[in-house]
Amino acid sequence: MTQDEDRRRCAGRASRRVARVCAAATALLITSCGTADDPKDAAASSAPAPASASASASASPNGSSAPIKPGEVRIAGEVDKPYTVTLADLRKLPRAEASVEFISAKGDQKHTYQGVLLHEVLKAAQPRFDQTKKNGQLRGVVAATGGGDYRAVFAWAELDPGFAKSQILLAVSEDGTAFEDSAGPRLVVPQDTRGGRYVSELNQLWVGTVDPVVDGAH
Structure with missing residues (x-):
């Protein structure tokens, strides 16, 4: 070659x-x-197709990814059965009544509220309290959020009838006048002398425990 x-x-x-x-x-x-x-x-x-809002809510462990509509209250946090409730739902439940007096920015207030016991609403979500701890529910806290990102915090013992005599309500009416559906319920705290925790336009109730904060503190 x-x-x-x-x-x-x-x-x-x-x-x-x-x-x-x-x-x-x-x-x-x-x-x-x-x-x-x-x-x-x-x-x-x-790109993958976006999931629907309802599918996203189902995928979230707290069911909290879907936007909250006016008048809705989302119960979430460390619970087994997160859910959303409206004034219409609350009106179907057994009622409780509380006549209260408290001081607000507008002066002395005196009203009669009708509503549902907060403990009953939260109990339905099945909070995950550590039953291996003595009185594990006493480590529980509840954060209530209302209009304008207003927020107040409660110890679980404050609303649990097994520990306290108070009857904290999710009120559906004030002095016989029903709240508008779009406004949502109002938190009523009969034992408080000031109205700071009377959260209006309530839209979220978060249940958890102080353990992650306390045990993680340095």
Whole structure:
């Protein structure tokens, strides 16, 4: 074999290798990009479809990813059965009544409220208190959030009839006048002399324990 023939044969093999590499690269490009001409279309075609709000709520351990609608109250936190309740739901439950007096920014207040015991509403969510601890529920706390991100905190013992005589309510009416559905219930705390924890436009009740904070403190 002459040197010219050898060079031609090597060049032919090199050309075939280049052709195979180009073909493979083209196939890979088509597979990864699809037929989209616009980069935004390509990104959209490769991105997963967004889940619905209800599906997201179901996937969340606290059921808290869906937005809260006006008038709704979400019960969440360290509970086994998070759920959402409305004034219409509360009106169907057994009623309790409390006549209260307290001091507010508007002066002395005296009202009669009707509503549902807060303990009953939270108990339905099945809080996860550590039953291996003596009186494990006494480590529990409840954070109540209302309109304008207003928030007040309670110890579980304050609302548990097994430990306290007070009857904290989710009120559905004041002095015989029903609250509007879009406003939601009002928290009523008969044992308080000031109205700071009478949370209006209530929209969230979070149940948890102080253990992660206390045990993690330095």
